[in-house]
Amino acid sequence: MRAMGKTRRLMSLGLCGAAVTAALAVPSAHAAPGEQREGGHRPAWELTETGTDARFRGLAAVSRDDAWVAGSRGAVLRTADGGRHWRDVSPPGAADLEFRDIEAFDRRRAVVLAIGEGEASRVLRTDDGGATWTESFRNTDARAFYDCLTFFDSRHGLAMSDPVDGKFRILSTSDGGRNWKVLPDAGMPAARPGEAGFAASGQCLVSSGSKDVWLATGGADTARVLHSGDRGLTWSETASSIPAGDPARGVFGLAFRDRRHGIAVGGDYRADQSSPDAAAVTGNGGRTWQGATTPPPAYRSGVAWLPHSRSAALAVGPTGTDLTLDGGRTWRTVDTGSYDTVNCVADGGCWAAGEKGRVARLG
Numbered sequence: 001m002r003a004m005g006k007t008r009r010l011m012s013l014g015l016c017g018a019a020v021t022a023a024l025a026v027p028s029a030h031a032a033p034g035e036q037r038e039g040g041h042r043p044a045w046e047l048t049e050t051g052t053d054a055r056f057r058g059l060a061a062v063s064r065d066d067a068w069v070a071g072s073r074g075a076v077l078r079t080a081d082g083g084r085h086w087r088d089v090s091p092p093g094a095a096d097l098e099f100r101d102i103e104a105f106d107r108r109r110a111v112v113l114a115i116g117e118g119e120a121s122r123v124l125r126t127d128d129g130g131a132t133w134t135e136s137f138r139n140t141d142a143r144a145f146y147d148c149l150t151f152f153d154s155r156h157g158l159a160m161s162d163p164v165d166g167k168f169r170i171l172s173t174s175d176g177g178r179n180w181k182v183l184p185d186a187g188m189p190a191a192r193p194g195e196a197g198f199a200a201s202g203q204c205l206v207s208s209g210s211k212d213v214w215l216a217t218g219g220a221d222t223a224r225v226l227h228s229g230d231r232g233l234t235w236s237e238t239a240s241s242i243p244a245g246d247p248a249r250g251v252f253g254l255a256f257r258d259r260r261h262g263i264a265v266g267g268d269y270r271a272d273q274s275s276p277d278a279a280a281v282t283g284n285g286g287r288t289w290q291g292a293t294t295p296p297p298a299y300r301s302g303v304a305w306l307p308h309s310r311s312a313a314l315a316v317g318p319t320g321t322d323l324t325l326d327g328g329r330t331w332r333t334v335d336t337g338s339y340d341t342v343n344c345v346a347d348g349g350c351w352a353a354g355e356k357g358r359v360a361r362l363g
Helices: 018-024
Strands: 045-048 056-061 067-071 076-079 098-104 110-115 122-126 134-138 146-151 157-164 167-173 205-208 212-216 224-228 236-239 249-256 262-268 279-282 302-305 313-317 320-324 332-335 341-344 350-353 359-362
Touching (some): 056 350, 067 350, 205 249, 212 249, 262 313, 313 350
Parallel strands (some): 302 341
Antiparallel strands (some): 045 359, 212 224, 313 320
16 A cells, blocks of 8 residues: 555474464464463464565465565565575565565565556466576556565466556466456445555465455555455455554455455554554455454554464464464464564465564574
8 A cells, every 4th residue: 555655383393273373373362473382382473584574564474484575675585494405596686675474485586566656566486496587577557556466376376456447457477477458347345545466475465266356445534455356356344343444444354264264454554643442353255254252452554363273363463473373363473583474385384574684584
């Protein structure tokens, strides 16, 4: 969203299922996530040394060992050893670009999105681990501003732009990001005055399964979540319970563990503003949303379901990380470090990234 600068191991420890949530359970609200506790080591974020102060809002976890991050000043890094070493694979000549989202299929193939007005919005792709990059899309419409990417599989993906001619614009690829086309907008509901997406964590556009995709909004009188069950051709709209009514407020991040169960997080990104009701949940694919009974205490921009759990998830933001063990209804803070985005994958790898080159793995 333009307002973000437009005006504005659990499984790696051999844990799964119920053991994941038990290992993360916090004995008290004041317990630090790295504390030793009766029964063994308590998993916690372990910071890695990236060698840069770039802000990483784009994160793609491939496994507990492999991850990509993308961020400010055209920075793209990747690791193949769990964060012990990071390799700078930034595209040549990209120092003026702001990367806000990255989607990776493995340690060799990735697609990265740069945001901004007009031609600043671009998509680049690599097939060789970042040794070389190819620009596959450059926005030539001065009215468009792309915010987020998502892929259903290694071939089919979408990108979204803030409204153009009164509707959110959707870009589609069917060849892994090599070529893109703008989808017709006949099935897209009209945008509300001031409405846009937030390019804060690469999670304003997320997918689950082969066809379902959700789009998060803010900036208008109501923060909405739009859903498509046909890869972006037609959309339904639902108001979330997360407050809006200001360009700095709304839904910033979404996560779906299947096509029905989802979590939304957000609030007001300004540090001097409170963010009540900063999380909501759905059990029907986004047709309705209910506010968390005990939400995170502050603005949160990223959210991810823990692997192999039906009820545990993490939310992150500049003031900390929160954990839910009941599907997003109640949250408690488990870490106070600053992160913008979080991503977990099936083998148990969980990663978080944010300002000043901060990238961490749950270990």
